[in-house]
Amino acid sequence: xxxxxxxxASRRRFLQEAAxxxxxxxxxxxxxxxxxxxxxxxxxxAPNAFLRIAEDNTVTVxxxxxxxxxxxxxxxxxxxxxxLDADWSQVRVESAPADAKRYNNLSWGPMQGTGGSSxxxxxxxxxxxxxxxxRAMLVAAAAQQWNTxxxxxxxxxxxxxxxxxxxxxxxxxxxxxAAEQPMPADVKLKDPKxxxxxxxxxxxxxxxDKTTGxxxxxxxxxxxxxxxxxxxxxxRFGAEVKSFNATKAKAIKGVVDVVQIPSGVAVLAKDTWxxxxxxxALIVEWDESAAFKLGSDQILEKYRELAKSPxxxxxxxxxxxxxxxxxxxxxxxxxxxxxxxxAAMEPLNCVVRLGKDGCEIWxxxxxxxxxxxxxxxxxxxxxxxxxxxxxxxxxxxxRRASKxxxxxxxxxxxxxxIDGRAPVKLVWLREDDMRGxxxxxxxxxxxxxxLDDQGRLVGWRHRLVGQSxxxxxxxxxxxxxxxxxxxxxxxxxxxxxIPDMQVELHTPTDIGVPVHWWRxxxxxxxxxxxxxxxxxxxxxxxxxxxxxxxxxxxxxxxxAAVLKLAAEKAGWNTPLPAGKPGERRGxxxxxxxxxxxxxxxxxxxxxxxxxxxxxxxxxxxxxxxxAINPDVIRAxxxxxIGFALSAAMYGAITLTEGKVDQSNFHDYQPVRIADMPRxxxxxxxxxxxxxxxxxxxxxxxxxxxxxxxxxxxxxxxxKLPINTDELKA
Amino acid sequence: xxxxxxxxxxxxxxxxxxxxxxxVLRDTLQLTGTKFGCGMALCGxxxxxxxxxxxxxxxxxxxxAAGKKIVSIEGVGRSRVGKAVQHAWQRLDVVQCGYCxxxxxMSAVALLENNRKPTDADxxxxxxxxxxxxxxxxxxxxxxxxxxxxxx
Numbered sequence: 001x002x003x004x005x006x007x008x009a010s011r012r013r014f015l016q017e018a019a020x021x022x023x024x025x026x027x028x029x030x031x032x033x034x035x036x037x038x039x040x041x042x043x044x045x046a047p048n049a050f051l052r053i054a055e056d057n058t059v060t061v062x063x064x065x066x067x068x069x070x071x072x073x074x075x076x077x078x079x080x081x082x083x084l085d086a087d088w089s090q091v092r093v094e095s096a097p098a099d100a101k102r103y104n105n106l107s108w109g110p111m112q113g114t115g116g117s118s119x120x121x122x123x124x125x126x127x128x129x130x131x132x133x134x135r136a137m138l139v140a141a142a143a144q145q146w147n148t149x150x151x152x153x154x155x156x157x158x159x160x161x162x163x164x165x166x167x168x169x170x171x172x173x174x175x176x177x178a179a180e181q182p183m184p185a186d187v188k189l190k191d192p193k194x195x196x197x198x199x200x201x202x203x204x205x206x207x208x209d210k211t212t213g214x215x216x217x218x219x220x221x222x223x224x225x226x227x228x229x230x231x232x233x234x235x236r237f238g239a240e241v242k243s244f245n246a247t248k249a250k251a252i253k254g255v256v257d258v259v260q261i262p263s264g265v266a267v268l269a270k271d272t273w274x275x276x277x278x279x280x281a282l283i284v285e286w287d288e289s290a291a292f293k294l295g296s297d298q299i300l301e302k303y304r305e306l307a308k309s310p311x312x313x314x315x316x317x318x319x320x321x322x323x324x325x326x327x328x329x330x331x332x333x334x335x336x337x338x339x340x341x342x343a344a345m346e347p348l349n350c351v352v353r354l355g356k357d358g359c360e361i362w363x364x365x366x367x368x369x370x371x372x373x374x375x376x377x378x379x380x381x382x383x384x385x386x387x388x389x390x391x392x393x394x395x396x397x398x399r400r401a402s403k404x405x406x407x408x409x410x411x412x413x414x415x416x417x418i419d420g421r422a423p424v425k426l427v428w429l430r431e432d433d434m435r436g437x438x439x440x441x442x443x444x445x446x447x448x449x450x451l452d453d454q455g456r457l458v459g460w461r462h463r464l465v466g467q468s469x470x471x472x473x474x475x476x477x478x479x480x481x482x483x484x485x486x487x488x489x490x491x492x493x494x495x496x497x498i499p500d501m502q503v504e505l506h507t508p509t510d511i512g513v514p515v516h517w518w519r520x521x522x523x524x525x526x527x528x529x530x531x532x533x534x535x536x537x538x539x540x541x542x543x544x545x546x547x548x549x550x551x552x553x554x555x556x557x558x559x560a561a562v563l564k565l566a567a568e569k570a571g572w573n574t575p576l577p578a579g580k581p582g583e584r585r586g587x588x589x590x591x592x593x594x595x596x597x598x599x600x601x602x603x604x605x606x607x608x609x610x611x612x613x614x615x616x617x618x619x620x621x622x623x624x625x626x627a628i629n630p631d632v633i634r635a636x637x638x639x640x641i642g643f644a645l646s647a648a649m650y651g652a653i654t655l656t657e658g659k660v661d662q663s664n665f666h667d668y669q670p671v672r673i674a675d676m677p678r679x680x681x682x683x684x685x686x687x688x689x690x691x692x693x694x695x696x697x698x699x700x701x702x703x704x705x706x707x708x709x710x711x712x713x714x715x716x717x718x719k720l721p722i723n724t725d726e727l728k729a
Numbered sequence: 730x731x732x733x734x735x736x737x738x739x740x741x742x743x744x745x746x747x748x749x750x751x752x753v754l755r756d757t758l759q760l761t762g763t764k765f766g767c768g769m770a771l772c773g774x775x776x777x778x779x780x781x782x783x784x785x786x787x788x789x790x791x792x793x794a795a796g797k798k799i800v801s802i803e804g805v806g807r808s809r810v811g812k813a814v815q816h817a818w819q820r821l822d823v824v825q826c827g828y829c830x831x832x833x834x835m836s837a838v839a840l841l842e843n844n845r846k847p848t849d850a851d852x853x854x855x856x857x858x859x860x861x862x863x864x865x866x867x868x869x870x871x872x873x874x875x876x877x878x879x880x881x
């Protein structure tokens with residue numbers, strides 16, 4: 001058997017390849033040596049780019065990644081504090097400046113940014129070394145001051161001690177002398193058995209500010225003389241401004257200016273409400289000659305038509321045509337997935353200030369290097385002349401990792417249009433955010449599978465149709481042989497031992513709806529179709545869905561382990577208690593790997609006669625390597641399940657003649673508190689290097705839920721979001 | 730000029746009477762803890778208390794707030810219940826992105842001011858108007874129960 005299977009390429013690998021980069025290695029801050037002088041004034045000890053110790057005994061960890069809720073400030077700080085042996089209470093976190101030389105994402109090469117659940121994975125070694133080298137310098141400082149051998153000095157909970165002489169000093173007391181010590185050439189990292197913080201409870205660093213209203217988001221920035229801009233965008237993607245009349249808008253109190261920019265017409269005002277009123281009063285005539293005018297139903301028709309013919313081969317093993325023509329039984333199913341908006345709680349926004357020799361932005365910035373380059377190009381600056389103040393982001397789910405810096409460039413165009421005479425805060429209202437495009441692409445999947453006479457899965461063909469996320473973006477070089485890996489991830493790396501498999505992809509290029517990565521990217525749809533279809537096949541083969549999957553996972557022990565753990569904790573082999581009269585109950589399972597983390601979920605549902613249902617309980621097992629902060633992991637599991645449930649139950653962006661139908665939370669509904677199931681989280685103990693947790697828990701929820709609904713009702717979900725009409729008794 | 734009483738302090742603001750209280754708080758008084766989420770009273774991120782009742786400040790004209798006692802996230806910690814809720818939120822590390830949490834806390838405090846032993850159904854009723862896209866709901870529920878316990 002010849003295998004020409006294309007390995008699943010994750011988003012980070014694409015980013016890496018697209019930029020043609022090599023993996024960077026840990027280097028102490030280039031400025032650390034020179035910083036010594038400066039430190040003498042500020043009494044700071046800043047041994048490298050990632051931490052600073054002040055004489056007041058605070059340890060400041062510099063976070064190169066965006067905190068958008070995933071707990072990364074806490075996670076990064078835990079790694080530094082662990083090797084430093086700091087006391088958790090003395091640790092604070094601050095955001096790194098935009099500087100790809102020092103703060104690049106090591107998984108992406110010389111590019112700073114957050115995504116692909118890579119923050120902890122790429123920082124792990126780097127921050128351990130950062131913490132350990134600072135610790136070594138504190139020890140050297142103490143040894144020098146006390147005239148004792150360094151080997152006799154111990155560090156614990158933020159104190160440096162020499163037991164024999166009874167001497168001890170805080171980090172702050174040693175900061176000045178530590179700054180004069182030579183940078184250690186190499187450092188010894190801790191044996192994991194000695195970890196004091198990792199794997200234990202280290203409370204979040206952002207809890208206090210976020211519960212008292214003190215945390216600063218982009219929306220909260222006020223600069224002297226700042227104007228707030230609200231933009232009239234075209235009602236259809238691809239349309240442009242033909243003409244506009246600003247007379248009525250300018251008559252609104254507070255409105256200062258109205259300017260045309262490439263993406264629409266911006267109303268600038270002294271405050272947000274006046275800008276909104278100004279925009280409402282604006283009269284714009286749009287040139288729709290190049291506008292996209294199809295509805296989502298028509299797009300789906302096109303996709304279904306395309307799915308009738310073979311696509312580009314994304315992965316191949318064995319001979320699927322032969323296998324499917326000789327098996328005892330074949331099955332076929334198709335699945336439809338809508339566009340999805342990210343709909344983070346903080347609608348998109350960005351503050352821009354233009355200066356004589358550069359520009360400065362304030363933003364919940366997720367791709368500093370992309371944003372720097374985009375603004376540098378727009379203004380004819382060097383990337384270094386674009387200063388980025390990265391603030392907390394009120395959610396992102398991928399949206400703020402803009403491939404082309406769309407909303408940031410828009411803010412910059414407005415500032416440019418008024419010649420930089422005032423700082424500008426661009427505010428997208430909820431409707432702008434919902435209708436602004438850059439959605440999770442709509443997809444149509446068609447699958448065929450064969451069972452042999454003993455009920456074994458022997459042939460598998462998976463054909464996908466959907467727009468490419470990478471096409472037309474700075475990451476387009478990541479498309480290889482016509483395959484955008486973000487379209488097929490989760491399908492090409494299906495873990496099951498099926499001898500003959502083929503994954504094919506159609507990438508339509510005539511759909512004018514901007515698409516983007518959305519938390520867990522390709523796996524948002526591939527996990528659903530594959531795990532629902534496998535479940536259905538198990539049923540047809542007369543096998544138990546868990547046991548049957550396990551027979552095909554011998555070469556994938558981490559998949560198998562989470563699947564077994566979730567099943568065991570859910571009580572898979574004991575019957576589900578019956579519901580009230582008229583209620584049907586069911587239990588379903590799914591397992592999926594994304595971003596190198598392995599997740600299995602068992603969902604339990606109760607379905608009423610009218611087809612309405614509730615998810616009663618979700619048991620989740622996760623293997624993401626060493627668990628840095630188990631409580632942050634549990635929080636991400638809980639949140640990911642809720643986020644995924646929103647999409648499964650309600651989520652759909654649809655278009656009518658090219659116009660987006662939804663506008664706000666009444667017609668694009670997220671789950672609310674009463675929708676939430678009981679959630680049980682089980683973390684697999686692991687010695688493997690840590691991997692991501694922000695995204696990997698999202699994919700298995702919808703298929704586990706759909707499989708539970710099938711168990712309860714006998715009806716298979718073929719289209720998301722779930723239509724309760726199809727679940728009627 | 731409209732006179733507002735916010736967190737026990739009187740402020741005179743120059744605002745059109747139809748301006749939502751939200752924007753007066755945020756843009757005029759720079760009390761930015763109260764968040765803008767939807768502008769249509771659909772998500773609860775802008776929740777403040779007006780004479781003790783939770784209201785959506787994005788849909789409350791500032792003229793309707795004149796003469797009323799307004800409490801925002803910046804002032805809610807001065808009450809016993811407010812403090813207890815904030816502490817419970819911190820103990821359980823409820824927050825993720827944090828953007829909706831001011832509104833969540835304001836709704837939770839209003840619930841506990843009226844009902845010191847809320848059931849899960851009470852919580853669903855009182856918190857149903859507050860959206861959290863990070864879906865921190867599991868911990869919101871737990872923190873409300875925890876705050877109730879600490880107030881007992």
